[in-house]
Amino acid sequence: MWKWKRKEKQQQPQQQEKKKQNGTLSEFIQAMQESEDFVHYNLSGSTRCTISYLKTMCDSQVLNRSVLSTLNQKSLPTLRDMQESIPVENVRVTSKLDLIEEKVMYGYIMIQLHEKDEEVVLVPAISLESRNVSIPEVEFSVVGPKEAFVETMNTNINLIRKRLPLPQLTIKEMNVGKVTKTRVAVIYIDGIVNQDNVDTVQQRLKGIEVDQLTDSSFITQIIADNSNSPFPQLLDTERPDRVVSNLVEGKVAILIDGSPHALTCPTTVVEFFGASDDYFLPWHLATAFRLIRLFAVIFSVLSTPLYVAVLTYHHEMIPAALMATIVSSRSDIPFPPILEVIVLELTIELLREAGARLPTKIGQTIGIVGGIVIGTAAVDAGLTSNVLLIIVALSALASFTTPIYQIGNTIRLIRFPFLIGAQLWGLIGVSMCMVYFIGHLIKLQSIGRPFFEPLYPLRIKDLKDAFIRLPFNKQTERPVLMRTEDPQRMNQSRVNAKRDIDE
Amino acid sequence: MNKLNNTQGLNIPENYLVTPAYVFFLIHSMQVGVGILGFEKYLVEKAGFDAWISVLIAGGILHIILWMMYRLLQNGGGDIVQIHNSIFGKYIGGLLSLLFCAYYTLLAFTVIITFIEVIKVWVFPGLQVWVFAFVLIWLVYYLVSGGFRVITGICLISVIIGLPILLLKFFPVEAGHTMNIYPMISHDLTDILGATKQSILSFIGLEFLLIYYPFIKQPEKSKKWAHFGIFYTTMLYLISVLVTFVYYSEEQLKQVVWGTISAWKIVEFPFIERFEFVGIAMWLYVILPNICLGLWGATRIPKRVFKIKQKYVVITFCIALYFPAVLLDGRPVIDMVNNLSGQLGTYVLMYIPVLLVLKMISDKVRKRS
Amino acid sequence: MKIKKTFLILLSVLLLTGCLPSKSVEENAIVQIVGYDVGEDERIQGTVSIPQYGKSEDKQAASELYLTVDADSTKDVEVEIQKQSSKPISIGKLAVTLYSKELAETDLGDIVDVLSRDPRLSRNMFLGIVEGSSRELIESGFTQDETTSKHLQGLIENNTRHNFPSTSLHDFLYAYYAEGMDPFLPMLKKRESFVELSGVAFFKKGMLVAEVPDTKIFTFKMLKENFTRGMQDLPFEGGTIMMDNIGSKVDYNISGPMDNPTFDIKISLKAEVNEMAGVDRNASPQLAKEMEDKFVEYFNKETAELISLFKEKGIDPLGIGNFTKTRRKDFDLTKWQGHYADLEVNVIVDVQITEYGIFS
Known part of the structure; x- marks a missing residue:
């Protein structure tokens, strides 16, 4: 029965599609005239013609200075003449209806000789309304470049191109989304990238069946190898410098018009814990910070489950000196540890959610009110223990140390299965949960490449820039993961050339 | 090469193969299981504190058997099913392969029930086995359904996670009586050989090579890794034995069922005491490869013999494993199952030289005819 | 799909019943x-x-x-x-x-x-x-x-x-x-x-x-294990001296045939003397030598007493038998216990006084 219903649903959209297709150009113009911002009139100067354009999409400067002035100065009897004399780049003559429709919708000016003509001149006059390039807010860094992507793709490509002045930097564009027809660009460096990766990405992008595409995260979810996984399998970043260094490593980047984030792939789970700051610091400091971040993540996921496990089942494990602290802080609490933890964890999630939805200034106030007032009040009222309050606050703090926002969400949520495991079978439950996630990570793939990479498959070479970051002269090779066509980053012998004393 | 292509199910696409170095992890993690938690007791019953020699001898024997297995597999060009078929023909060979399947299943089953027993004794006396076994077997199914590469990954993780547990051996040494081990052989050869047999029981697991051999990329190169794996296991067992001998007195050890877990009890850190709970929880990582690889090996044989889908075999076996795991209970029964699988394990190891000889004879006969 | 759904429902029901009775x-x-x-x-x-x-x-x-x-x-x-x-x-x-x-x-x-x-x-x-x-x-x-x-x-x-x-x-x-x-x-x-x-x-x-x-505990510990702390006092020339152990080592050795073995316990002890109440002499190597001799004499007497007590009661807290078992193939517990009372145990104590505290 289910199958039958589904079939019926599939048939409906196809019929609608057929209806939508317009027959002729005049029908298109008629349809467009329904909108108030569509301008359509006959020009009666030295050149007689019909001009139509969307005034909200057109650059009026182009229209007034280049198009109208040219048309009024000279007499241009044919479309070819117009194409030659209008001082705008890439003016074209066409009679293809779908092309005309698309271009007009983007803000091209359409010029016909007579109203009924099928052949037209298209003058590009797109007005690009966009935000200025600003400081990265999600992936902020104290040192290093402070440019972030914006919502216009051309600006974004510009940000990448100016860092990579290479003829090999290749950009392939396509339109995705049945209704939105969003521009999507696949960027890679020819000669470094493995063509398989590019093909996979392009194939998957072409295969996307979706009506609207308003952000890069749509793509992440749709083309992921396993869309049921809580782990993002494409890395999204708002930093052009990060995209560039990924491209140089041999990865593929995807840019989506209207989204201030770029996606890079294939990626690995450890890459989500590396910040661009790591490359701006000396390698030992960077390594230390990376390890701290890794520890923070482990702490964030495991601390409350361990609290539940130990307090519920294994209190022999608490050292005698700590026993007094923990027991006396818990002695007033009417709930079992699991309930206490879940209530407090949900409170923190609530605070974060409220803080994220509100404007920055009010958000801060909410944070303070929630954190301090609710926290102390809950302890005073004897609803939660202050030991747990410390643990939960720390683990929330630790979950925000991840440089990539997407994985932070994952980390905050995967602790709930761990909590259930801890309540079921104490430490054994926790480790069962852990095995499940490790198994899941091993199974995961990013564009067909293993997601758990430097760990499994174990690649010592890639471990140089995973949990630790070795100095640049030790990283003369590109990661094995990408299987690049040119594995050498630089000339190893010249990098490591040894000099004698006083030479 | 043509011969290889003829046999269905042996042509494994390259992206399912693993590199030779993983054989180290596969062999090692399969050998180390629940046995290491309490094998010392059985050794001491046989050969006293001289049992460490038996461990070394057992390691040596296994190296020889491994060498034979490689000879067998390299000439046979495939897995155990292929070899059986070529020696005994389709029907008898298939039957023998199914015996292997039963043995592999028994190994996986032994590990499951022993681990559940450990949990019941040490952590949760009131554990609802039927729920726990269900979740455990479901977890195993999840991993096995990922295929051989995932299982290899679990083996790797298990070895990595096992390393810090190894460091805990330091604590009993500190608390122990180092003078107990003195290179003085006070038992006669039969005692020591008896203990050798006993230690081989806890060493079994390398015979899985017979079934996952076709999954190794450039199998000739994996030889050294396999030997290295056995060597590492032997060293690990030797260290365990020595540490236990230092920590317990000989007669005391005979009373202790799980020597290693008892020794974990003395591990103390400022923030945590009584490490046995953590140890047992971490032990899940060490036993999972045993169960997963056991089940995978067991279910691959029916696939190869009857040409049926492994997916369904795995589900059937999981269900089949679940009920006895819930129903069997109590120390004597579990001891019996452990002994049975150990006995069968030694027979399997003894069968390998026989198989090698038969294979060589049949090859010669075939060449002549 | 349907199977998966029922499976999930089944799993969650199972998990709910799987909770162990627990007390925080x-x-x-x-x-x-x-x-x-x-x-x-x-x-x-x-x-x-x-x-x-x-x-x-x-x-x-x-x-x-x-x-x-x-x-x-x-x-x-x-x-x-x-x-x-x-x-x-x-x-x-x-x-x-x-x-x-x-x-x-x-x-x-x-x-x-x-x-x-x-x-x-x-x-x-x-x-x-x-x-x-x-x-x-x-x-x-x-x-x-x-x-x-x-x-x-x-x-x-x-x-x-x-x-x-x-x-x-x-x-x-x-x-x-x-x-x-x-x-x-x-x-x-x-x-x-x-x-x-x-x-x-x-x-x-x-x-x-x-x-x-408790006065004899030091001697017992000295016989039993290596250690680096502990104190022992001793009457000396009308006063009392207090010795602070900074490193004591004990070594067992067995020699002779199994029916009549000799057991040697060698102790070497390094010590400081921190207190010399009622002793009216200046610190000198000569004095140190005398004190060392006095301690050796004292320990010899004490250890002999302890060991004879052990023999008399037929107990072996030092683990001499256990030690012998690891060194001798033909160790037999009942025989050993029979011989134990007549076992010859020699204790050789060597005391070395290295410091006299910060004031001499």
Whole structure:
């Protein structure tokens, strides 16, 4: 029965599609005239013609200075003449209806000789309304470049191109989304990238069946190898410098018009814990910070489950000196540890959610009110223990140390299965949960490449820039993961050339 | 090469193969299981504190058997099913392969029930086995359904996670009586050989090579890794034995069922005491490869013999494993199952030289005819 | 799809029923010390103390709840105490177990068996023998800001770093089960307002057979193990000198045939002398030599006394038999025990005084 219903649903959209297709150009113009911002009139100067354009999409400067002035100065009897004399780049003559429709919708000016003509001149006059390039807010860094992507793709490509002045930097564009027809660009460096990766990405992008595409995260979810996984399998970043260094490593980047984030792939789970700051610091400091971040993540996921496990089942494990602290802080609490933890964890999630939805200034106030007032009040009222309050606050703090926002969400949520495991079978439950996630990570793939990479498959070479970051002269090779066509980053012998004393 | 292509199910696409170095992890993690938690007791019953020699001898024997297995597999060009078929023909060979399947299943089953027993004794006396076994077997199914590469990954993780547990051996040494081990052989050869047999029981697991051999990329190169794996296991067992001998007195050890877990009890850190709970929880990582690889090996044989889908075999076996795991209970029964699988394990190891000889004879006969 | 859905529902139902009955830490009565005395009608009297942790602010409050019951066995003690307690008894954190001397003289064998069997117990637990009633000792509450168990645990632990040989449940069980080795335990005694470690109790299997006072503990520890601390005083030329051990090494050696072996115990001791009360001489190498000789003489006498005590009682707390077993193939326990009283044990002590403190 289910199958039958589904079939019926599939048939409906196809019929609608057929209806939508317009027959002729005049029908298109008629349809467009329904909108108030569509301008359509006959020009009666030295050149007689019909001009139509969307005034909200057109650059009026182009229209007034280049198009109208040219048309009024000279007499241009044919479309070819117009194409030659209008001082705008890439003016074209066409009679293809779908092309005309698309271009007009983007803000091209359409010029016909007579109203009924099928052949037209298209003058590009797109007005690009966009935000200025600003400081990265999600992936902020104290040192290093402070440019972030914006919502216009051309600006974004510009940000990448100016860092990579290479003829090999290749950009392939396509339109995705049945209704939105969003521009999507696949960027890679020819000669470094493995063509398989590019093909996979392009194939998957072409295969996307979706009506609207308003952000890069749509793509992440749709083309992921396993869309049921809580782990993002494409890395999204708002930093052009990060995209560039990924491209140089041999990865593929995807840019989506209207989204201030770029996606890079294939990626690995450890890459989500590396910040661009790591490359701006000396390698030992960077390594230390990376390890701290890794520890923070482990702490964030495991601390409350361990609290539940130990307090519920294994209190022999608490050292005698700590026993007094923990027991006396818990002695007033009417709930079992699991309930206490879940209530407090949900409170923190609530605070974060409220803080994220509100404007920055009010958000801060909410944070303070929630954190301090609710926290102390809950302890005073004897609803939660202050030991747990410390643990939960720390683990929330630790979950925000991840440089990539997407994985932070994952980390905050995967602790709930761990909590259930801890309540079921104490430490054994926790480790069962852990095995499940490790198994899941091993199974995961990013564009067909293993997601758990430097760990499994174990690649010592890639471990140089995973949990630790070795100095640049030790990283003369590109990661094995990408299987690049040119594995050498630089000339190893010249990098490591040894000099004698006083030479 | 043509011969290889003829046999269905042996042509494994390259992206399912693993590199030779993983054989180290596969062999090692399969050998180390629940046995290491309490094998010392059985050794001491046989050969006293001289049992460490038996461990070394057992390691040596296994190296020889491994060498034979490689000879067998390299000439046979495939897995155990292929070899059986070529020696005994389709029907008898298939039957023998199914015996292997039963043995592999028994190994996986032994590990499951022993681990559940450990949990019941040490952590949760009131554990609802039927729920726990269900979740455990479901977890195993999840991993096995990922295929051989995932299982290899679990083996790797298990070895990595096992390393810090190894460091805990330091604590009993500190608390122990180092003078107990003195290179003085006070038992006669039969005692020591008896203990050798006993230690081989806890060493079994390398015979899985017979079934996952076709999954190794450039199998000739994996030889050294396999030997290295056995060597590492032997060293690990030797260290365990020595540490236990230092920590317990000989007669005391005979009373202790799980020597290693008892020794974990003395591990103390400022923030945590009584490490046995953590140890047992971490032990899940060490036993999972045993169960997963056991089940995978067991279910691959029916696939190869009857040409049926492994997916369904795995589900059937999981269900089949679940009920006895819930129903069997109590120390004597579990001891019996452990002994049975150990006995069968030694027979399997003894069968390998026989198989090698038969294979060589049949090859010669075939060449002549 | 349908199968997966039903499977998930089944799984969640299973998980719900899978929860184990659990009690959070604060809902348990955590027993940290238990004492056993001889009760009426051949029963055992057990006393436990349960610390009552204060609420929030005053964490370290040392109020304790004492419960005393009569029972047939140690396991039965737990059952009987359960009857008197409002919370379930948890013995996982048991840190000190005390036995009255009276009880220890009958036999601790059964009790020890329980201790080695129970997986909940820690192997670092301390055992002790009480001169008098262990109940009284537990209930007297010595300090304001510590529980009795913590106090006694600290007391024994501190002493094992100094004069007392290392002791714990594991050490006791090790010696108890080992061939040619007998266990020993610290003896505790209650004075008016404090408790002190008053000596060592020696066991033959589970039975207390001998004891030595605290003045001889240093000598015993010296024979038993290497250590780097501890003090010993000695009368010297009308005054007293106090020696501070900075490194003592002991070495066993066996020679001769098995029917008539000779056992050598070599001790080399490095020490400082920090106090010379009533000795009216200046520090000089000459004086040091004299003091060394005096100590050697003293230790020779003491060790000979101890060893003859061991032989007389037929006990072997030093583990001489156990040592021989690891060195000799033809070791036979019954034979060894027969010979033990006539075994020739030579103790060679070498004392080296290296420092005289910072003032000479």
